[in-house]
Amino acid sequence: MGPFGSNIKVDSFVDEGVPVLNGSNLEGFELTEKSFRYVTEEKADSLKKANAHKGDVVITHRGTLGQIVYIPQTAKKDRYVISQSQFRIKCNENVLPEYFVYYFHTPIGQRKLLSNASQVGVPALARPSSTFQKIKIELPDLETQKKVVKLIGSLQNRIKTNSEINDNLEQQLREIFAELFSEKIADVETYNHLPLGELVTSIDNRGKTPPLVTTPTEFPVIDVRALSGNSRIVDYTKCTKYVSAETYSSWFRSGHPKPKDILISTVGSLAEIKIFLGSKGCIAQNVVGFRVKNISAYYLYQYLSAIKNELVSYNIGSVQPSIKVTHIIKHPVYVPTKEEVETFDALAEKTTNIIYNNALESDCLANLRDTLLPKLISGEIDVSDIDL
Structure with missing residues (x-):
């Protein structure tokens, strides 16, 4: 213990x-x-x-x-x-x-x-x-155990490799962002800063839990758990709530995130920040989305990630941590020049696409692993004749 x-x-x-x-x-x-x-x-x-x-x-x-x-x-x-x-x-x-x-x-x-x-x-x-x-658990002989471990381990190793690649790419982007913009972000008086609210449109649901379905669908409800972790990509494997197609089309008004929307958790684990690159999904009441209108989404994601501690400081919750969107949108944001944005976006977009594709591959491998694992453990799939 x-x-x-x-x-x-x-x-x-x-x-x-x-x-x-x-x-x-x-x-x-x-x-x-x-x-x-x-x-x-x-x-x-x-x-x-x-x-x-x-x-x-x-x-x-x-x-x-x-x-x-x-x-x-x-x-x-x-x-x-x-x-x-x-x-x-x-x-x-x-x-x-x-x-x-x-x-x-x-x-x-x-x-x-x-x-x-x-x-x-x-x-x-x-x-x-x-x-x-x-x-009490059912154990096969060690040779069978080794084969199951090797089969599942091969999938795990690829998932781990993808994660390490993505972590490395994220770190490189953070360093490039800091080199290009950190000095100007810190100097509010000299360089052009605008309140976040002038650069984005807020999106959220109605503030209530939507009608949910028990069987997973292609319409996940994205909450704070799906935003946790180091990657910039929403972790759909952590989505545990889903809605039907009818609910998705009729219940949500402005809670449909679109590609390149920035999602931020506002209750519980505060200021978990992700960039949405999926096609379908709806956001929970503990998440708010920002749709950029006068600024680069890739730049804004890095900017908000860099000032996460400042966003957390807006906490007003006494029992459960929470921050208000009205406070977040007043935060000053350095508005980069067109040339600066083009330089950063050329690299950020290409890198983010690699990160996203790696994450998609890992999701597919994880689904395959989770499908195979119980069948391998139960003996439904016989590995005795597999030569590994």
Whole structure:
């Protein structure tokens, strides 16, 4: 089990050291090495039971339930400290940690994992360690496990590669943007700045939850979860609500985003910013869209991303964080010259198209993975004759 909160206080964190895991590190199948906080080697030593190593499996028992990942042998660090909302296990010689994690990402595995979950207050698993050890799972021989891991791993590796390429391209664009515009953005008095509201048109839904359907459709409701993450692209894999074609055409008036609209979360996790490049979708009441009219969409996306902390500072929520659109649209924006926009857009558009195509490929591969995985785990697809 992870340490009690009193064992890791705010003053325990340092700039470098042993990473402390949080929920964002447990998204997917293997450990995601982003957004870490760190403690010293000495502090990690004092939390020995909360140390996780390569090959270990880490599971969330409070908060975002259903998360389970393995720490790969290629992990950047030799050890990590799990949070108070997580617990770790080590697989024995009869099961591969990758296969073990894959099992619990299938529908039957998730049902077993969440069978003792309580939704009263903060979602949590009751007696997580002891209850988890009592779960019975069906295990094939190690040779079959290796083949399943290799098949799914090949898809995972391509998805991971696409993500790394996109992260690198995003970083390059941020650096180019900063080099071209940071000085002029900071100097409001010398250079031409206008309120954001003069450069965009706001789009949103009616402020209420639309009629939803239980079966996924081609009309996803884009909320704050779909805007989280590093990529500039809306993550449609995180869309969990959908509307029918009839609702899409009749219920929404101005809540249909169009390509190159900028979407910003205004409730909960504030100022998550994405550029919309899809064809269909509608925005939830915790998201607002900006449609550019006198400025470049690629420029504005980078600009708003660069001043995210300033947008978050407009928070007026006492219980749940929230920001008002009326506050955001008053923020001054440096208006670049035509020549500056043309220089930046020529690169930004080409790069964004690559990022988008990589994201689309990853979505397709993820759908294929999620279709194959339960069939491989259940034995519906026989891998015994596959030569890998």
